[in-house]
Structure formats: C-alpha cells, structure tokens
Amino acid sequence: MLSLRASSRIHGLTLPHRLHLLRSMSSSVQLPIKPLSVDEEADDFNERVQELNAWFNSSRFKGIKRPYTASSVVSKQGSYKPLPLPSTPLAEKLFRMLQEAEKDGKPLHTIGVIDPIQMTQMAERQEVVYISGWACSSTLVHGSNDVGPDLADYPYTTVPNQVHRIFRAQQLHDRKHYDERFSMPLEKRKNLKYIDYLRPILADGDTGHGGLSAVMKITKLFAESCGHQGGKVVVPTNTHISRLVASRFQLDILQSPCFIVARTDADSARLISSNIDPADHEFILGTTIAGRGLAELLAEAEIRGASGDELDAIEAEWMEKHQLVTFDQAVQKEIDVAGKGATAWDEYKKAVDGKSNSEARLVAREILGKDVFWDWDIPRTKEGFYHTTGGNEAVIKRLLAFAPYADMLWYETNTPTVEAATRIARLVREKFPGKQFVYNLSPSFNWAKHGFNDETLKTFIWDIAKEGYAIQLISLGGLHNTAVATASLSKKFETEGMLAYVNEVQQRERDIGCDVLTHQKWWVVSSSPFLVLRSGANYVDRIITTVQSGNSSTAAGGKDSTEHTF
Ligand SMILES: C[C@](O)(C(=O)O)[C@H](CC(=O)O)C(=O)O
Numbered sequence: 115m116l117s118l119r120a121s122s123r124i125h126g127l128t129l130p131h132r133l134h135l136l137r138s139m140s141s142s143v144q145l146p147i148k149p150l151s152v153d154e155e156a157d158d159f160n161e162r163v164q165e166l167n168a169w170f171n172s173s174r175f176k177g178i179k180r181p182y183t184a185s186s187v188v189s190k191q192g193s194y195k196p197l198p199l200p201s202t203p204l205a206e207k208l209f210r211m212l213q214e215a216e217k218d219g220k221p222l223h224t225i226g227v228i229d230p231i232q233m234t235q236m237a238e239r240q241e242v243v244y245i246s247g248w249a250c251s252s253t254l255v256h257g258s259n260d261v262g263p264d265l266a267d268y269p270y271t272t273v274p275n276q277v278h279r280i281f282r283a284q285q286l287h288d289r290k291h292y293d294e295r296f297s298m299p300l301e302k303r304k305n306l307k308y309i310d311y312l313r314p315i316l317a318d319g320d321t322g323h324g325g326l327s328a329v330m331k332i333t334k335l336f337a338e339s340c341g342h343q344g345g346k347v348v349v350p351t352n353t354h355i356s357r358l359v360a361s362r363f364q365l366d367i368l369q370s371p372c373f374i375v376a377r378t379d380a381d382s383a384r385l386i387s388s389n390i391d392p393a394d395h396e397f398i399l400g401t402t403i404a405g406r407g408l409a410e411l412l413a414e415a416e417i418r419g420a421s422g423d424e425l426d427a428i429e430a431e432w433m434e435k436h437q438l439v440t441f442d443q444a445v446q447k448e449i450d451v452a453g454k455g456a457t458a459w460d461e462y463k464k465a466v467d468g469k470s471n472s473e474a475r476l477v478a479r480e481i482l483g484k485d486v487f488w489d490w491d492i493p494r495t496k497e498g499f500y501h502t503t504g505g506n507e508a509v510i511k512r513l514l515a516f517a518p519y520a521d522m523l524w525y526e527t528n529t530p531t532v533e534a535a536t537r538i539a540r541l542v543r544e545k546f547p548g549k550q551f552v553y554n555l556s557p558s559f560n561w562a563k564h565g566f567n568d569e570t571l572k573t574f575i576w577d578i579a580k581e582g583y584a585i586q587l588i589s590l591g592g593l594h595n596t597a598v599a600t601a602s603l604s605k606k607f608e609t610e611g612m613l614a615y616v617n618e619v620q621q622r623e624r625d626i627g628c629d630v631l632t633h634q635k636w637w638v639v640s641s642s643p644f645l646v647l648r649s650g651a652n653y654v655d656r657i658i659t660t661v662q663s664g665n666s667s668t669a670a671g672g673k674d675s676t677e678h679t680f
C-alpha cells in the first residue's frame with residue numbers, strides 16, 4: 115500500500131509547476147487536497163505526457179517500437195504519476211551491465227536458482243539471477259503446491275511468487291551484509307569482501323498464461339516482484355507481437371524500465387496454433403494429396419472405440435502416406451515436373467518473398483499455367499493446429515519480427531553450436547545493430563554429445579558472448595545441482611554415517627569458504643523468547659539489541675551459540 119502525504123497548498127506557484135515540484139520534492143506523491151480545475155488537470159496531463167515521451171526517447175529504449183502513444187499510457191496510469199517500483203533501480207542496473215557486456219563482448223552468465231540458499235551462494239560471482247518456469251513447476255507451485263512437469267498449467271502467480279521470494283531474500287541478505295560491514299571498524303571492513311546480493315532477476319513468463327489481459331497481469335506481478343520476463347511462442351508471429359506490446363504497455367503504465375525478452379521455440383516447434391499471420395505461411399506444411407482430413411479420421415476411430423495405440427498407428431500411417439511439404443516445396447516439384455527449370459523457380463521465389471499463401475498461389479498459377487493442389491487444412495491435428503517446419507529460418511524470421519518490440523531476444527536452440535548461434539545473431543544484428551540475446555545453456559542437452567572437447571566446452575560461453583549473447587543461463591542448473599549433491603550425500607550417509615556428512619558437506623564448505631557452514635549466522639530462527647524471526651541471526655540480534663537499549667541476553671549468536679565452535 116502506498117503511503118501518500120496529503121498536501122496543503124503551496125502558495126505562489128501555479129500549475130503545472132506546483133505539481134511538478136510536489137512530485138520531485140520526494141519519492142512519494144503529494145495529492146492536491148481540492149479537485150483540480152479542468153485546465154489544471156489538462157496542464158498536468160500534458161506535462162506528464164511530455165515527460166513520458168522523453169522517457170520513451172531515452173537511450174534505454176533505443177530501437178524499441180511502441181504502437182501506441184504516451185497519452186494512451188498516461189490516461190491509464192491514474193491521476194498521478196506512478197511511484198518508482200523497487201525493481202526499477204535493478205532494471206536500470208541491468209541496462210548498464212548489458213551496455214558494458216556489449217562493449218567488452220563478455221557475457222553475464224548464470225545458473226537458474228530454485229531457492230534463497232542458491233541465490234546467496236551465487237551472489238558473489240553471478241551477476242544476474244534466473245528463475246525458471248520448469249524449475250518452479252517442479253518445486254514450488256503457487257497456491258496448490260501441486261508440483262509437476264512444466265506444462266505451463268500452474269497458476270500464473272507461480273513464477274512471480276518465486277521472484278518475490280528470491281527478491282525478498284536478496285534484500286534481507288543485503289541488509290544483513292551491510293549491517294555486518296557497518297558493525298565493524300573501517301580497517302576491518304576493508305578486509306571483508308563486499309557481496310552484491312542485489313542482482314537483477316530474469317524470470318520465465320512462458321507464454322504469458324492466457325490472453326492479452328493475462329499477459330498484462332503477469333507482467334505487472336513480475337515488475338512488482340522485481341523481474342524481467344521471457345515469453346515463449348507456440349502461436350502465430352503477430353499473436354506473439356501483441357503479447358510483447360501488451361507487456362510493454364503494462365510496464366509503461368507502471369513506468370517500469372524492466373526488460374522484455376522475446377523467446378521463440380520456432381526451432382523445434384512442429385505445430386502452430388493458427389495460420390492467420392501471413393508471416394508464418396512459408397513454414398506451414400500441407401499435403402498435395404486430396405482426401406479426408408487426419409483429424410476427421412481420428413475422430414471417427416475414437417467414436418468406434420479405437421485404443422490409444424491404434425490412434426497412434428492411424429496417425430503414423432497417414433503421415434507416412436502424405437509426406438507433408440510447404441507450399442514452396444509443392445511448387446518446386448511442379449516446376450520440376452513441368453521441366454521449367456531453375457529460372458522459373460528463381461522467378462517464383464523472388465515474386466513470393468514476404469507474400470501470403472494466397473498471393474503465392476497466384477504467382478505459381480502465373481508461372482505454371484495451372485493451380486497447384488496443396489492443402490494445409492487436411493493435415494490439421496485434432497486440436498486444430500497446423501503443421502510447421504520449425505528450424506533456423508523460421509527462428510530468424512521471428513527474431514527479426516520481434517526485435518523492435520523486445521529488449522532482448524532468445525531463441526531456444528535444438529543443438530548448441532557456436533556456428534548456428536553466430537549465424538543467427540549476425541543475421542539479426544545486420545538489421546538491428548547491437549541487439550542482445552539470451553541463451554539457454556540448457557541441461558536438456560547432453561552436453562557431452564554435441565561434439566565439444568574440454569577446451570571448446572570451456573570457451574563456449576565466451577565464444578558466443580562475442581556475438582551478442584549477453585545473458586546466458588543454465589536454466590535448470592540449480593535444480594540439477596541440488597539433485598546431485600543430495601543424491602551423493604544420501605548415498606554415502608547410508609553406510610558411512612557422520613563421516614559422510616563431514617566429508618561431503620562440512621569439510622567442503624570449509625574448503626571453499628561457503629558461508630552456510632555457520633548457518634546460524636547465515637539464516638536461522640532467532641532464539642529470542644519475544645520474537646521468532648526467520649532471519650540472519652546476528653543481524654536480528656543486533657536489531658533486538660538496539661530496540662532493547664543494548665541489552666539482549668537471549669541473542670541467537672550469543673556466547674552459547676554452537677557457531678563459536680567453528
Ligand atoms: C528455459 C525453460 O523454459 C525454463 O522453464 O527454465 C525450460 C527449461 C529447459 O529445458 O532448459 C525450457 O527450455 O523449456
């Protein structure tokens with residue numbers, strides 16, 4: 115809830131200067147105590163529109179297209195300019211970090227975190243935090259706690275809730291660390307390594323969990339809980355663009371500089387929900403064999419009680435017989451059959467560049483002197499989806515279409531290679547110089563099987579960083595690491611008892627200087643009889659000592675604490 119100070123009038127100043135002054139005097143807003151006149155209200159509105167336009171034109175949004183006006187945003191903001199969100203300084207920091215990454219050709223690379231412990235252990239070295247939808251789906255589903263595989267069917271508050279949890283933990287550890295620093299003399303402080311817990315968070319927004327209003331709601335939650343989101347595409351290009359615009363519009367209403375990352379899964383996508391956008395037509399597959407639709411045959415089989423296996427067999431046989439092709443491939447075949455050769459094909463390709471399927475059909479008829487039979491409805495799946503080729507060309511086309519609307523681009527690759535990453539980035543950057551990318555160093559790949567040797571595996575991140583892959587993340591790195599560390603301890607503990615604990619955990623914590631070794635200091639329930647607080651014990655002790663006028667006999671980190679044995 116916002117705490118707003120009611121203002122008394124400031125005499126001698128006329129609007130809009132008065133309101134402007136009130137806004138700039140403090141980070142909060144002083145609302146006028148009497149309704150403004152219509153003229154005053156209009157002046158204030160115009161001043162806000164001007165201010166917002168200046169923000170839109172600032173270097174933060176260089177190259178970003180907004181298909182709406184600043185006044186359409188201001189009118190949605192309500193009667194006063196939004197206060198800066200806690201995520202704003204972090205988003206601004208990310209902007210500067212990314213500019214530096216671009217200048218140096220170096221990456222911000224990170225490991226997806228699943229909890230506050232992992233966040234603290236990465237804070238010293240990883241400059242950004244990634245929060246994965248997949249990992250949330252497996253570990254922390256908001257509301258129902260019904261964890262499961264990532265089908266993006268969890269409540270849309272799930273990932274924002276995790277972002278909120280991690281952001282809160284970042285803030286607490288920052289406060290704890292700061293207090294620790296200022297509880298020691300300057301000379302000693304010089305030797306205490308400064309840890310920056312306030313790392314910008316990049317969070318997975320998946321497809322936005324619904325229509326445009328849902329996209330706006332999740333965007334708002336992310337911005338409010340501190341985040342930057344990535345969208346996922348299984349939809350027509352223009353639907354994705356609408357979601358990006360909805361997301362930006364929401365951020366603009368909040369006047370938030372949070373980053374929007376447009377992610378496309380077009381590389382591996384084999385289905386598209388609709389053929390409504392001509393931009394997707396060249397990649398949609400159809401059949402050159404007339405006949406009954408696949409979905410119709412499957413529905414019929416289901417009615418007569420066919421089993422799942424039988425249905426799969428019907429589909430496989432149908433697909434085998436029909437060998438789906440794009441319209442261009444169907445035309446190419448007809449050109450070959452007609453013996454018209456390479457010139458006709460070149461002529462066709464040139465004429466259909468950027469055109470819809472209905473236009474391509476007219477061009478083909480012109481060249482071949484007849485219609486080409488090709489149907490994209492016959493093979494539709496029973497859900498109504500169209501088949502699509504996927505692949506890198508589809509990726510490139512989408513990235514180029516999303517570039518004006520997104521701060522960063524993310525294509526989810528099928529195969530991690532420097533060559534593919536380089537080619538795609540260069541083609542995009544030819545048209546959008548300086549555009550930056552996010553790259554998923556996904557544990558879904560068997561990294562040992564992609565032709566890397568130790569050397570190329572080690573340099574991969576830095577090699578692609580030179581091409582603009584400024585944020586790179588092991589999406590499920592934290593999740594896998596928890597799995598392997600726990601499995602290993604569990605295995606050894608079974609037979610080696612406490613020796614296993616010492617060797618696997620305590621000794622290693624000591625060797626690598628892991629601060630959780632002394633977890634009371636790191637994160638503990640205070641032993642105060644008055645308050646039970648989850649917090650950094652020493653930090654809480656100091657607060658309690660302060661409020662109890664310097665007397666806290668119950669301090670959690672007092673002389674009886676087991677931590678003094680470390
Ligand atoms: C990136 C991702 O969307 C995620 O939820 O983190 C997942 C995880 C992964 O497999 O790497 C995805 O790519 O679908």
Ligand SMILES: [Mg+2]
Nearest residue numbers: 247248318320
């Ligand atoms: Mg995801």
